[in-house]
Amino acid sequence: MRITQGTFSYLPDLTDAEIAAQIDYALGKGWSVSVEHTDDPHPRNVYWEMWGMPMFDLKDAAGAMMEIKACRRTFPSHYVKVNAFEATQGWESTRLSFIVQRPAAEPGFRVVRQEVAGRAVRYTVESYAVDRPEGSRY
């Protein structure tokens, strides 16, 4: 399977030049860019590990590309994503987020059904990969 979180997951993987173009777009909007990675891509895992702090005073995409490449080198089998954050009042939230690295094999998730009263079912989505401890999942 292919995890389709993020803004561009239905397109072919972005090249570094395409990633830089998106970062330039975000910087042009005044957003700050950050890099995060994880080996637990559960849809409700909102806290991926931060690869350093958001780059608040970044002027062009080159600096962010260096961080992306460093993160990929350190965690070659993790999911890595780029976020762009807008700090203006009324937003104060992520405005763009896309995956820039994914593991070669993505085992994905299973649905766990707990059958309860009536015909209702309590659903849980579980990752096949996270049975193993952090760091040895992919």
Added chain:
Amino acid sequence: MNDMTIKTAAPAPRGRYDAGVMKYKEMGYWRPDYEPSETDLIALFRITPQEGVEPDEAAAAVAGESSTATWTVVWTDRLTASDNYRAKAYRVDPVPGTGPGTPVEQQYFAYIAYDLALFEEGSIANLTASIIGNVFGFKPLKALRLEDMRIPVAYLKTFQGPPTGIVVERERLDKFGRPLLGATVKPKLGLSGKNYGRVVYEGLKGGLDFLKDDENINSQPFMHWRERFLYCMEAVAKASAATGEIKGTYLNVTAATMEDMYERADFAKELGSVIVMIDLVIGYTAIQSMAKWARRNDMILHLHRAGHSTYTRQKNHGVSFRVIAKWMRMAGVDHIHAGTAVGKLEGDPLTVQGFYNVCREEKNEVDLRRGIFFEQPWANLRKVMPVASGGIHAGQMHQLIDLFGDDCVLQFGGGTIGHPQGIQAGATANRVALESMVKARNEGRDIVNEGPQILLDAAKSCTPLKQALDTWKDVSFNYASTDTPDFVPTPTAA
């Protein structure tokens, strides 16, 4: 002895409170010198007076009938601070493009100010009972339309507003930087619960963020509501596992009574749905009740505007949808259908953009081209996600993103389910079209002109998109809109 002399002199000038009928403008409802205060509500009406009724008298009559007046003078006014409670018509302008020499009879824009004390805090029902109450059937007017309103910040602060809002909805769904994608299950009536859930699963797995019940799917003989909810949530869970994304389906909880709606909404929550849906026809009070329920239960609240065209579409009579959008942001919904401009349903592009701005901006500036007559700060009420739904398809993606930007839901019902290779393929076609267009726009490309080529290029690596473009390439709905702004462009200093 009493003085029995019969006085034959000319009668004294008539006093304000002498019994009988008096012109509204003489009763204090026409105040051309009045300057609205920061805390006044202002309503802008489009008035078509009957023959022989002067425009200022017509405006005064609207002010009177939507506030304190009745048809005759009453002495009990004098027991109140009636000068404050009277609404004040303070400005009347002829509507451009109406009157002699045009095909439309003379209309006027009347500006009327209302004191804050006239309205109960946090109640759309009370607000509308005055502003669109008896006055719309008033005989001296041929027609009357509420075009726009300025709601004072002091009054806005008495409303909860959207239970979730655009920002928190996106954080909960973990979806940023692009419009959300949805589709309405079709056919809208007749599917069994099991077949209905199949459509939901296929659409979500193929790449949609949401599926949606249609406005008239409640609990009919062919599918009772519990069946629908149970099968739909199986579909949502399976699709979430298949994609690693949060998925949702708008479970319509519209029902005959509040008790029924609460029961359905509670069941949706118990099954783990992120979103429930209501129809505009349930009424303003029921909408506010569901907004509070949704805030208490961490639920996104989707509103389908079923019924609105009965009073929003014709330009001379009714209520503009921009006013309905304002009321719904106050009442508290997270999604509202606000038009597509390019699809099968009524909508002039600039007018529709005006509706979107009402839903999404922190503050609306005066924008006559888009039908926005007043500056409107929103006092930190959360933003409503506008929904574009009805007769749109992947081939229009560049137009939709250019018109509406990222913070909306694009719903392709027929444009997903009618795909020649099935629902998953239809969903994938739409998602690829969407992501490729957002990517191109962010790269600085001119998507309005290059859009068709961008889609063709994306279709090279996506067969479902190629098939969608081939199927619907020539479909468009080019009819003249009935609801367009009337204004005279103001020369700018530049």
